[in-house]
Every structure is written in structure tokens, then in C-alpha cells.
Amino acid sequence: MDIDTKVIDGSKISSIIKEELKKEIALGLNVGLAVIMVGDNKASEIYVRNKRKACEYIGIKSFIYKLPEETTTGQIMELVEVLNNDNTVDGILIQLPLPNHINTDEVVQSIDKNKDVDGFCHENLGALISGTPNFISCTPIGIIELLKRYEIPIDSQKCVIIGRSSLVGKPLSMLLLNENATVTICHSKTNNLYEQIKDADIIISATGQINLVTGDMIKKGAVIIDVGINKDKDGKLCGDVDYASCIGAASFITPVPGGVGPMTVAMLMKNCVTSAVRKVN
Numbered sequence: 001m002d003i004d005t006k007v008i009d010g011s012k013i014s015s016i017i018k019e020e021l022k023k024e025i026a027l028g029l030n031v032g033l034a035v036i037m038v039g040d041n042k043a044s045e046i047y048v049r050n051k052r053k054a055c056e057y058i059g060i061k062s063f064i065y066k067l068p069e070e071t072t073t074g075q076i077m078e079l080v081e082v083l084n085n086d087n088t089v090d091g092i093l094i095q096l097p098l099p100n101h102i103n104t105d106e107v108v109q110s111i112d113k114n115k116d117v118d119g120f121c122h123e124n125l126g127a128l129i130s131g132t133p134n135f136i137s138c139t140p141i142g143i144i145e146l147l148k149r150y151e152i153p154i155d156s157q158k159c160v161i162i163g164r165s166s167l168v169g170k171p172l173s174m175l176l177l178n179e180n181a182t183v184t185i186c187h188s189k190t191n192n193l194y195e196q197i198k199d200a201d202i203i204i205s206a207t208g209q210i211n212l213v214t215g216d217m218i219k220k221g222a223v224i225i226d227v228g229i230n231k232d233k234d235g236k237l238c239g240d241v242d243y244a245s246c247i248g249a250a251s252f253i254t255p256v257p258g259g260v261g262p263m264t265v266a267m268l269m270k271n272c273v274t275s276a277v278r279k280v281n
């Protein structure tokens with residue numbers, strides 16, 4: 001018999017979080033986010049615009065630095081150093097990808113760990129692994145937030161993550177472990193993906209591969225979190241999961257768009273507010 005699949009509404013949850021943050025800021029908190037982008041990248045422009053809009057909505061000051069394509073690694077690091085020492089800036093974000101001639105890792109690692117609201121610097125990644133997290137990467141923590149707000153149990157569940165990037169898969173595996181899940185990470189060299197996911201309670205796909213997960217591959221009642229952002233052959237936005245075939249098979253599923261994506265921005269805003277609160281305490 002088909003299951004009544006519930007859609008996890010990331011847009012709704014992200015709006016609730018933004019309202020909560022707006023109220024917190026209205027109590028008299030000053031919060032600033034600096035965003036550095038380099039060169040012309042259409043996708044980056046859209047992402048930065050969305051972040052600026054979210055900042056405006058909840059009352060965070062945003063400082064957008066749009067630097068020319070020929071900017072050097074050293075010049076970006078000089079700007080980061082200025083922002084590290086600027087008391088009006090609580091969070092610093094480097095919009096990725098940077099142009100090829102720039103040493104992305106060196107730039108990201110130059111951000112003060114207490115302003116690294118993306119949670120990408122080695123110290124913050126290490127803190128997560130050691131179980132004493134500081135700032136956590138926004139997409140993985142947004143996924144945990146979605147599961148919790150929908151009261152989906154994580155403790156003792158079998159979770160399979162598809163994708164092992166430092167941005168999503170790896171930090172998410174640590175977060176799920178910290179929640180007492182049993183975690184398997186799959187990737188492009190995994191033999192027989194189906195064998196890994198067929199009895200999973202929660203499947204999180206973050207690969208950028210269309211239709212990688214289909215309804216006939218999953219256990220009845222599994223929870224599906226689709227992180228992928230892809231365009232189908234008609235240019236329509238879609239995830240990694242064949243959404244239609246999972247309806248009736250999954251207990252919960254995130255749509256694309258409107259699932260994990262909006263949560264990433266909401267958690268970035270939350271990290272900025274956390275940073276500002278720490279400053280005044």
C-alpha cells in the first residue's frame with residue numbers, strides 16, 4: 001500500500017526561523033555580515049542577492065564587496081584582515097567559487113574563526129569533529145534543523161549520505177553521529193549504491209546527479225532529503241532525487257526548490273546573530 005508522503009517545507013521553516021531572528025534583533029542587537037565576491041558569476045550574483053534580501057528582511061546590515069576578476073589572493077586576504085578587525089562585522093562570507101587564479105583555501109582560512117559564519121575554516125571543522133562545535137556549515141545544520149522541526153527521529157536511525165564534500169557530506173556525517181545516528185557515507189566510487197541505501201531510514205543525497213535516487217530503491221517509509229541543485233533537460237530546477245517516484249514510498253521528502261535551499265540562507269542568518277550575541281555577552 002502507498003504511504004501518505006509528507007513534504008518537508010523548507011521555505012516555511014526558513015521563514016519561521018527568519019521571523020524568530022527578526023524579533024531577536026528588534027530587541028536592540030546590531031548585526032553585520034560582510035560578503036566578498038570576486039569576478040562575474042551569474043549564480044553567485046543570485047546567491048548574494050538572496051543573502052542581502054534576507055539580511056534586509058531580518059535587520060542585519062550587509063556589506064557587499066564585489067571585487068574585479070583580476071583581484072589577487074593577497075588583496076582579498078588584506079580585505080579579510082580589515083573585516084576581521086571591524087567590530088561592526090559579525091560574519092564574513094566568501095562567495096564561492098572564486099576565480100581559478102585565487103587560492104581559495106588560503107582566503108577561507110584567513111577568516112577569524114569567530115566570524116566564519118560558513119563554518120569552513122579548519123578550526124571550525126575540527127571543533128565539529130571533536131564534538132565542541134563553533135560555527136557549523138549552513139547546509140548541513142539546516143538539514144538537522146529541518147529533521148528536528150518535523151520531529152523526525154535521528155537517534156539510532158540508519159542514515160546514508162550520498163556525497164562526501166567538505167561543504168555538505170562530511171560535516172553532515174559528524175552532525176548525524178553527534179545525534180546518535182548510524183552513518184554511512186557513499187560517493188562516486190561506492191560500489192552498488194542500491195545495496196547501501198535500500199534499508200536506510202534517512203537518505204540524504206548531495207551529489208548534483210539527476211535521478212540518482214528513485215522510489216524503487218528505498219525502504220518504504222524512508223525519509224528523503226534532497227540537497228542537489230540541478231537543471232533538467234528543460235532547464236527546470238531539480239534535485240538528485242526522482243521526486244515523483246518517491247511519493248507514496250517515502251514518509252517525508254524535501255522538494256527542490258523549496259526544501260534544503262532556503263534553510264541554508266536561514267542558518268547563515270542564524271550564525272550571524274549567534275556571532276553578534278556572543279560579542280555583546
Ligand code: NAD
Pocket residue numbers: 139162163164165166167168169186187188189190193206207208209212227228229230260261262264
Ligand atoms: P561536490 O561536487 O563537491 O560533491 C559531490 C559529491 O557527490 C562527491 O562526493 C561525489 O563523490 C558524489 N557523487 C557524484 N556522483 C555520484 C554518484 N553517481 N554516486 C554517488 N556519489 C556521487 O558537490 P557539493 O558541493 O557537495 O554539492 C552537491 C550538490 O548539492 C550540488 O548539486 C550542489 O549544487 C548542491 N548544494 C546545494 C546546497 C543547498 O543549499 N541546497 C548547498 C550546497 C550544495
